Amino acid sequence: MITLVLLGAGNVATHLYKAFKASKNISIIQWYNRSTEHIKQFNNDTAICDDITKLKEADVYILAVSDDAIAKTSDSLPFENRLIVHTSGSVNVHDLNKKNKRGVFYPLQTFSKDVDIEFCDVPICVEALDKENIATLKLLAQEINSPVYKISTEQRQTLHLAAVFVNNFTNHLLRIAHEITDNKQINFDILKPLILETAKKVQHISPYMAQTGPALRKDKSTLKRHLKQLEKQSHKDIYTLLTKSIQQTHGK
Amino acid sequence: MITLVLLGAGNVATHLYKAFKASKNISIIQWYNRSTEHIKQFNNDTAICDDITKLKEADVYILAVSDDAIAKTSDSLPFENRLIVHTSGSVNVHDLNKKNKRGVFYPLQTFSKDVDIEFCDVPICVEALDKENIATLKLLAQEINSPVYKISTEQRQTLHLAAVFVNNFTNHLLRIAHEITDNKQINFDILKPLILETAKKVQHISPYMAQTGPALRKDKSTLKRHLKQLEKQSHKDIYTLLTKSIQQTHGK
Numbered sequence: 120m121i122t123l124v125l126l127g128a129g130n131v132a133t134h135l136y137k138a139f140k141a142s143k144n145i146s147i148i149q150w151y152n153r154s155t156e157h158i159k160q161f162n163n164d165t166a167i168c169d170d171i172t173k174l175k176e177a178d179v180y181i182l183a184v185s186d187d188a189i190a191k192t193s194d195s196l197p198f199e200n201r202l203i204v205h206t207s208g209s210v211n212v213h214d215l216n217k218k219n220k221r222g223v224f225y226p227l228q229t230f231s232k233d234v235d236i237e238f239c240d241v242p243i244c245v246e247a248l249d250k251e252n253i254a255t256l257k258l259l260a261q262e263i264n265s266p267v268y269k270i271s272t273e274q275r276q277t278l279h280l281a282a283v284f285v286n287n288f289t290n291h292l293l294r295i296a297h298e299i300t301d302n303k304q305i306n307f308d309i310l311k312p313l314i315l316e317t318a319k320k321v322q323h324i325s326p327y328m329a330q331t332g333p334a335l336r337k338d339k340s341t342l343k344r345h346l347k348q349l350e351k352q353s354h355k356d357i358y359t360l361l362t363k364s365i366q367q368t369h370g371k
Numbered sequence: 372m373i374t375l376v377l378l379g380a381g382n383v384a385t386h387l388y389k390a391f392k393a394s395k396n397i398s399i400i401q402w403y404n405r406s407t408e409h410i411k412q413f414n415n416d417t418a419i420c421d422d423i424t425k426l427k428e429a430d431v432y433i434l435a436v437s438d439d440a441i442a443k444t445s446d447s448l449p450f451e452n453r454l455i456v457h458t459s460g461s462v463n464v465h466d467l468n469k470k471n472k473r474g475v476f477y478p479l480q481t482f483s484k485d486v487d488i489e490f491c492d493v494p495i496c497v498e499a500l501d502k503e504n505i506a507t508l509k510l511l512a513q514e515i516n517s518p519v520y521k522i523s524t525e526q527r528q529t530l531h532l533a534a535v536f537v538n539n540f541t542n543h544l545l546r547i548a549h550e551i552t553d554n555k556q557i558n559f560d561i562l563k564p565l566i567l568e569t570a571k572k573v574q575h576i577s578p579y580m581a582q583t584g585p586a587l588r589k590d591k592s593t594l595k596r597h598l599k600q601l602e603k604q605s606h607k608d609i610y611t612l613l614t615k616s617i618q619q620t621h622g623k
Contacts, residue, residue, distance in 0.1 A: 176553060186593075201382055209593055229568050234575075240564040270559055277555045278562070280597050281548040285562050286569045286611045287584030289541045294578035294620060296533040303529045309479055310530070310537050311574050312492040316481055317538045318570035322563050323486075326546035331481065332539030341438075341461055345532050353616050360612055361540045362603050369372065371536055 121145050121259065122177040123191060126192060128152035130185035130230040131206050131329060134156045138238045140164065145262050172197045179255060180364040181206065181224060182215075190214045202252050204245075206292030210245055222247035224256055225275055226265070229286055238263040244270045295354055302350070327368075334365040373397050373511065374429040378444060378558075380404035384435035385456050390490045390515040392416065397514050401427045424449045433458065433476060433506060442466045454504050456497075460531030464498055464524060474499035476508055477515070477527055480537055496522045496530060504600040540555040547606055554602070579620075586617040 123145055125136055132152075139145045149166045150158055151174060158167055168174070174197065182205045184192050189205045193216040196203065203215055204222040215221040223246040230236065238290035245267060247253045253269055260267035270278070293314060297307050320329045333341040342362060349355045375397055377388055384404075391397045401418045402410055403426060410419055418443050420426070426449065434457045436444050441457045445468040448455065455467055456474040467473040475498035482488065495512035497519060499505045505521055512519035522530070545566060572581045585593040594614060601607045 139549045146429050162463055186590075209596070227563055229572065231572065231576075231581075233570070236568070240568065242561045242564060244561065267560075268558065270557065273557050274557050275597075277551060277557060280553045280600050281557075281562055282565055283584055283586075283597065283610075284544045284548040284551070285566050287582070287586060287617070288609075289566075289569050290573070290578050290581050290583075291613055291620070292536045292540050292544070293573050293584075294582065295616075296536040297578050299529060299533045299536070303526050305522065305526050305529060305533075306520065307577075309494045309496065309518075310533055312494060313480055313534055314537050314541075314573060316488070316492065317541050318567045320481065320483065320486070321542070321545050321561050321566060324483075325559075326542050326549050329483075329542050330539070330544075330546065334539060334543075335536075338438075344461070344528075344566065345535065347580060348528065348532050356538075357612060357616060358535075360609060361543055364547075364609060365539070365543050367605060368543070 121179060121255065121262075122278075123147045123259075124149045124151065124174055124177040124180045125183060126151045126180065127183035127185075127188075128154075128157040129183065129308075130232055131226060132181075133157075133232075134230050135181065135183055135206070135263075136161070136235060137224070137235075142157065142262040144169070162261065171195050174198070176201075178202065179204065179259065180219075186210050190216070191235055193219070194295055202247075202255065204256065205228075208244075208282065220247075220249055220252055222249075222252050222256055223257065223272075223275065225278075227278060227282060227289060238265045242268060243268045244268050244275055246272060246275060247271060292357075298351075299349070299354070330365065330369060332365075334362040337366065339343055373431060373507065373514075375399045375511075376401045376403065376426055376429040376432045377435060378403045378432060379435035379437075379440075380406075380409040381437065382484055383478065385409075385484075385577075386482050386488060386490075387433065387435055387458070387478070387515075388417075389412070389437065389487075391511075394514040397511065400429055418477065423447050426450070428453075430454065430473075431456065431511065438462050442468070445471070451568065454499075454507065456499075456508065460496075460534065461528055464500060472499075472501055472504055474504050474508055475524075476511065477530075479530060479534060490517045494518045495521060496520050496527055498522060498524060498527060544609075547609070550603075551601070551606070582617065582621060583615075586614040587621055 125168045151168045152350040155167050155169045188206050189210050199218040201217040204224040225243045225244040228241040243265045257267050403420045407421045425600045432455045438459050451470040455471040456476040477496040480493040495517045497508040509519050
């Protein structure tokens with residue numbers, strides 16, 4: 120049995136709480152947040168706490184707090200030499216106060232407040248300054264059925280950057296498509312199966328091989344017509360830049 | 372029973388062939404292509420033909436040929452006053468020779484050669500110059516379990532443009548993420564669940580509401596570090612432009 124104290128009350132913390140709570144070999148013995156407002160509903164299932172000086176002794180402390188709060192929270196911990204991990208994709212592991220053993224437990228996924236997620240779909244990237252703690256972090260991930268990857272700080276920060284492309288930027292392209300269709304009174308639902316299939320396709324073949332479309336075919340008349348159809352200059356700029364980039368990538 | 376002649380042997384034609392073949396109330400009585408090389412394997416199931424002067428009489432002729440070949444193929448049809456539809460997202464319905472009744476049967480999806488697709492995930496956008504033919508086209512779509520939408524030429528061309536954003540451009544962002552991770556010896560598989568979840572999320576909430584990330588949060592230190600991490604100028608340019616566009620869209 121691994122004992123765990125969870126710190127933070129955001130999306131990541133809440134999803135982790137539910138996953139760990141459902142696992143057999145992990146016991147969440149306490150859930151801390153500076154305000155218990157959002158977590159007091161779980162009072163019957165675990166010890167809730169808003170006083171950081173009253174943290175219980177546990178095998179692992181998971182700091183699922185915002186990037187800005189990681190260093191400060193780790194400074195405030197009233198003990199030494201225990202295993203502390205943060206859950207951020209970008210914060211350096213050395214930002215954790217060195218009085219404790221330090222590591223990272225980074226779930227690479229987008230979490231929404233009211234959408235349940237299966238942790239088998241949440242890869243966990245683990246990192247630890249002391250090698251012997253890697254095994255514990257891997258075990259934590261395995262207990263919630265997550266695929267687990269041991270990575271370096273540089274690799275984690277690269278993944279965080281890549282995630283901006285596949286999630287934030289991709290989502291913004293979907294937003295632009297929504298805007299374009301809305302402007303012509305077209306039901307955005309028509310595009311939803313294509314959005315899903317685009318993501319499904321690269322689960323099996325590389326995005327390089329999956330590329331199609333007028334930019335790849337160098338179909339000048341379609342490219343010209345599309346640019347003419349776009350009403351916003353910012354959309355034209357994005358169309359032009361991504362078209363150029365596709366053609367450079369697949370240049371013959 | 373609706374009788375059908377299919378023209379073309381590309382991905383769209385082949386997927387349509389399989390779907391119509393499995394439907395109860397549609398009979399594909401002939402499959403034409405200028406070369407029977409790719410379709411001769413279906414010789415036992417339907418009449419195969421490479422001589423356009425020998426097309427049989429049918430209720431509907433589906434021209435699932437490349438955009439460039441649509442006008443020419445429709446000119447070559449050796450009959451008049453029958454219902455002809457093309458399957459393109461961008462070609463004008465008037466490019467079909469006016470000696471026949473004209474329409475469009477546009478499946479808005481990405482088709483891969485060896486990947487089976489359920490037609491319930493393929494919205495069909497239909498258009499017809501004569502109103503009375505819309506019902507037939509809708510029936511065709513319903514017979515293969517596709518959601519069907521009656522749209523105008525302008526709306527179809529707008530959808531085609533929007534599809535470039537949600538499919539071609541999105542896929543290229545995934546390619547860039549693949550490149551970034553490969554360069555640091557990171558397994559691209561780690562990103563695949565996030566790619567899928569990004570697409571799933573907008574099935575239920577709008578892309579506007581689904582937006583997250585450092586651009587939205589105006590997290591300057593992360594934006595700066597990401598730009599520094601990117602090695603290629605073209606990737607920096609895309610990062611900068613999409614970040615700006617997200618901030619304009621969600622400007623406060």
